[in-house]
Amino acid sequence: MSPPRRWIGHWAVLGCVACGDAERPRYVTEHLDVELYDGEVLCDGSLEIMDAQVERVSAFLGIDPPPQISVFYGHSAVKDGCGGTWGGCARASGVYATSASIFHxxxxxxRHSQGKPGSVGSWLFEEGLAEVLSGFRWHLQSELALPSTLERGPAMLAALPRGEGKFVPEDYPTAGHFMSWLRTTYGDAALVAFLNDPRYLGGDAYEEAFAAHFGLSIAEADSAWRSAAATEYLWSEPCDPARALPWTGSTLEFSDTVDCEAPHTTGPAGEIDAVTLRSHCFTLAQPKMVRAEFEAGGGRLRLMPVDCVDTGELAPEYYDYKRLKGGETQELPLAACTWEVQVDGIAGLTLDFMLRLTQL
Ligand SMILES: [Zn+2]
Structure with a gap:
């Protein structure tokens, strides 16, 4: 089920933050008030997913979603609102972002709703958390760092006073990787208890809070993190459980419409303004040859592997993503994975399709 949304119309006349009065498209969802810059367009599915991110992060932290968040969306909004070369920022006035930075x-x-904007916790943990939780729907977040050789490590970054210009872009991978290590080593319960501890939130006694919840000092954690193998952490959540596609015996049929005004279609994106039906996934328990019939008067379909059981015995093509054009039928090797079905259409048009999968 998708959350109810209160529409106030796509073309409300509004004042503008940094560039005088202008008419900009504006969307109001349950948790967001989104103003679009630069002629941006957002399909309903993109808005629904942005809304879902607010609920997801709030649920992770065990708090109620904050009141309506203002979002200024587009490259010029980011440039005016954040300055420098930042890809986005969150200020007391709201969030300045593009599709690449919105989840972060x-x-x-x-987090700002848990204290005063700009004074919640410290850079290291807040940026690390934002990196890790940004792996959602269309955004795959990879955390890679070389802990053993790093000069600006977690212990040093944790002690940085808040304020502009202290945390540099090169510190983001460190923050994201250290947070990934904390999360996978100590679990969400300990992590959330630390993040919500007033001693950390207020910044007064973060070392005490850290030791209380993780059982070691930040300096000790820095050493343990450095001596752990340089793991790559992947954070992603492309599938919506409410849109899982079931098999009936050895057949799966899925018919729908790619439509920018439907709550499952995201975009537009890319040079051709593709809009894409997303978040629908099916699971294959065993590797199979599968006949895929994609009945549509155009468009493209992709099957993307999400979570796979890799026994090392299958040829690599079982794990490759698959691609079909409208009207095509193919016999495909599919590994035992959860697969996301993505269907591309063109903004402004609707595309009806039927996908039929048959295990051979
Ligand atoms: Zn950030």
């Missing part, structure tokens, strides 16, 4: 900045916006 919404994490900050939710």
């Amino acid at each position: 900045e919404l994490v900050h916006a939710v």
Whole structure:
């Protein structure tokens, strides 16, 4: 089920933050008030997913979603609102972001509701959290760092006073990787208890809070993190459980419409303004040859592997993503994975399709 949304119309006349009065498209969802810059367009599915991110982050932290968050969306909004070369930012006035940074900045916006904007916790943990939780729907977040050789490590970054210009872009991978290590080593319960501890939130006694919840000092954690193998952490959540596609015996049929005004279609994106039906996934328990019939008067379909059981015995093509054009039928090797079905259409048009999968 999708959350109810209150529409106030796509073309409300509004004042503008940094560039005089202008008419800009504006969307109001349950948790967001989104103003679009630069002629941006947002399909309903993109808005629904942005809204879902607010609920997801709030649920992770065990708090109620904050009141309506203002979002200024588009490259010029980011340039005016954040300055420098930042890809986005979250201020007291709201979130300035593009599709690449929106999930990250919404994490900050939710955190700001737990204190005063700009004075919640410290850079290291707040940026690390925003990096880790930004792996959602269309955004795959990879955390890679070389802990053993790093000069600006977690212990040093944790002690940085808050304020502009202290945390540099090169510190983001460190923050994201250290947070990934904390989360996978100590679990969400300990992590959330630390993040919500007033001693950390207020910044007064973060070392005490850290030791209380993780059982070691930040300096000790820095050493343990450095001596752990340089793991790559992948954070992603492309599938919506409410849109899982079931098999009936050895057949799966899925018919729908790609439509920018439907709550499952995201975009537009890319040079051709593709809009894409997303978040629908099916699971294959065993590797199979599968006949895929994609009945549509155009468009493209992709099957993307999400979580796979890799026994090392299958040829690599079982794990490759698959691609079909409208009207095509193919017999495909599919590994035992959860697969996301993505269907591309063109903004402004609707595309009816039917996908039929048959296990051979
Ligand atoms: Zn950030």
